[in-house]
Amino acid sequence: MTEPIIGIIAGAGPFAGLDLATKILEQTDASCDQEYLPMVSVSTPGEIEDRTRFLLGESEENPAYALAKNFLDLQTMNAKVIGMPCNTAHAAPILEVFHQEIAPHAKSARYLDMIQETVNFIGSECPTVKNIGILSTLGTWKAGFYPELLEPECYNTLVLDDSQQTRIHEEALFHKKHGIKVQANPVTKTARNILLEGVESLQKMNADAVILGCTEIPIGIPERKIGRTFIIDPGLILARALIRETAPEKLLPWNWNN
Amino acid sequence: MTEPIIGIIAGAGPFAGLDLATKILEQTDASCDQEYLPMVSVSTPGEIEDRTRFLLGESEENPAYALAKNFLDLQTMNAKVIGMPCNTAHAAPILEVFHQEIAPHAKSARYLDMIQETVNFIGSECPTVKNIGILSTLGTWKAGFYPELLEPECYNTLVLDDSQQTRIHEEALFHKKHGIKVQANPVTKTARNILLEGVESLQKMNADAVILGCTEIPIGIPERKIGRTFIIDPGLILARALIRETAPEKLLPWNWNN
Numbered sequence: 459m460t461e462p463i464i465g466i467i468a469g470a471g472p473f474a475g476l477d478l479a480t481k482i483l484e485q486t487d488a489s490c491d492q493e494y495l496p497m498v499s500v501s502t503p504g505e506i507e508d509r510t511r512f513l514l515g516e517s518e519e520n521p522a523y524a525l526a527k528n529f530l531d532l533q534t535m536n537a538k539v540i541g542m543p544c545n546t547a548h549a550a551p552i553l554e555v556f557h558q559e560i561a562p563h564a565k566s567a568r569y570l571d572m573i574q575e576t577v578n579f580i581g582s583e584c585p586t587v588k589n590i591g592i593l594s595t596l597g598t599w600k601a602g603f604y605p606e607l608l609e610p611e612c613y614n615t616l617v618l619d620d621s622q623q624t625r626i627h628e629e630a631l632f633h634k635k636h637g638i639k640v641q642a643n644p645v646t647k648t649a650r651n652i653l654l655e656g657v658e659s660l661q662k663m664n665a666d667a668v669i670l671g672c673t674e675i676p677i678g679i680p681e682r683k684i685g686r687t688f689i690i691d692p693g694l695i696l697a698r699a700l701i702r703e704t705a706p707e708k709l710l711p712w713n714w715n716n
Numbered sequence: 717m718t719e720p721i722i723g724i725i726a727g728a729g730p731f732a733g734l735d736l737a738t739k740i741l742e743q744t745d746a747s748c749d750q751e752y753l754p755m756v757s758v759s760t761p762g763e764i765e766d767r768t769r770f771l772l773g774e775s776e777e778n779p780a781y782a783l784a785k786n787f788l789d790l791q792t793m794n795a796k797v798i799g800m801p802c803n804t805a806h807a808a809p810i811l812e813v814f815h816q817e818i819a820p821h822a823k824s825a826r827y828l829d830m831i832q833e834t835v836n837f838i839g840s841e842c843p844t845v846k847n848i849g850i851l852s853t854l855g856t857w858k859a860g861f862y863p864e865l866l867e868p869e870c871y872n873t874l875v876l877d878d879s880q881q882t883r884i885h886e887e888a889l890f891h892k893k894h895g896i897k898v899q900a901n902p903v904t905k906t907a908r909n910i911l912l913e914g915v916e917s918l919q920k921m922n923a924d925a926v927i928l929g930c931t932e933i934p935i936g937i938p939e940r941k942i943g944r945t946f947i948i949d950p951g952l953i954l955a956r957a958l959i960r961e962t963a964p965e966k967l968l969p970w971n972w973n974n
Contacts, residue, residue: 472741476738483731483900484901490897492766494761495761496763497726498756499755503750503752504750504754506750508750535758535792535793639749640746
């Protein structure tokens with residue numbers, strides 16, 4: 459293969475991996491099969507420990523090692539720009555080990571950081587925003603990397619209280635019957651309603667924007683705005699960044715309306 | 717990786733590739749990320765000539781070579797059972813060359829034939845069916861492999877007339893604005909209505925079942941039954957076959973209702 463190829467670390471979680479791939483197609487300016495960009499994807503969910511469990515100390519197995527192996531396998535498959543649609547895996551205790559593992563072997567492939575892309579996107583596409591709410595897993599909430607990156611840029615960050623945050627995690631995302639991790643097409647009303655309540659609580663705290671900080675959340679909240687609040691989907695932003703780095707002429711213009 | 721891995725030749729076309737991957741997740745008995753099966757997927761749509769164009773003699777480039785290369789790349793990635801969600805690519809002038817190309821190099825990986833799986837499925841899950849209608853691209857229609865496989869099994873096969881078949885191909889599938897090849901999420905009403913008219917015409921010819929013989933068609937017709945007619949989705953059948961060959965204990969029971 460001679461073209462630059464997009465690589466997806468797709469197993470954390472599997473529905474988020476497909477969601478990213480779908481968004482790459484949707485954000486590409488193409489009028490027939492042949493005009494879409496080349497992609498490779500590897501999904502080994504059974505080998506990747508739950509990111510939140512590791513961050514909360516419930517497991518000693520750092521998912522970074524399996525994720526780094528995925529990166530290197532994608533490089534072998536000729537991927538040049540690689541993304542990972544998992545917010546929680548961007549917590550420092552995971553991401554730092556991931557980078558240590560890939561650094562000695564990374565040659566032709568480059569890692570594109572979803573969280574950094576999201577912060578850049580907010581700066582360029584939502585210049586009026588000051589207060590940013592974050593919906594996420596418990597792991598991302600506890601790791602606090604969104605506030606850490608956003609506050610030095612002069613944003614106020616808002617998060618849910620302990621009980622509502624736990625409800626998002628345990629009921630909307632990880633519930634074994636109605637959670638999006640196991641029922642994504644269609645998302646259950648229960649899961650969507652819990653997520654919408656979360657958005658509403660953040661709106662009541664004066665959030666101008668809400669980051670959907672777990673890549674399964676946008677499957678339940680596909681809106682780009684709710685009322686006057688910008689809804690920020692890091693997976694969509696990563697999809698666009700992967701196209702921009704591969705074939706910028708094929709990136710569709712940004713649009714808040716669809 | 718020690719587990720058997722599912723491989724997907726995902727570029728013909730790109731939305732069909734993702735649709736197959738989604739169906740593999742949906743048909744898997746899993747209650748958390750870690751219980752889903754490992755998958756690798758390669759999509760190089762720019763290198764794969766349009767299958768119908770080749771079959772109609774509008775192009776001399778046989779897409780078989782690029783598809784065979786995808787197969788071998790997936791084998792390198794440790795895929796053990798590989799599927800290709802493109803009906804038209806199963807026409808003999810393509811599939812025979814594909815098999816000639818992979819035969820000398822196929823080692824640990826095995827190809828699972830979507831069309832043969834579909835014929836087997838109809839025999840086991842729709843035992844009362846006699847008359848089978850086929851909706852497809854022009855290439856699959858012209859190649860006629862569904863009738864060739866089904867008629868020796870004592871089924872009557874029904875196809876649309878030339879003008880209605882051309883409308884399905886050019887308007888519902890390949891149209892550069894409203895065709896499913898470029899607008900799949902959501903599918904346009906125009907595309908869905910043309911496909912539904914096709915189903916209705918086949919029903920008027922007494923079809924007991926209709927094969928959605930292009931992997932983009934089920935994106936527009938997700939129903940499993942319309943009236944009393946069984947709607948047969950080869951991509952869904954291939955998804956189930958890939959799970960069955962990899963981890964049969966994880967295959968959800970078959971259900972005509974969802």
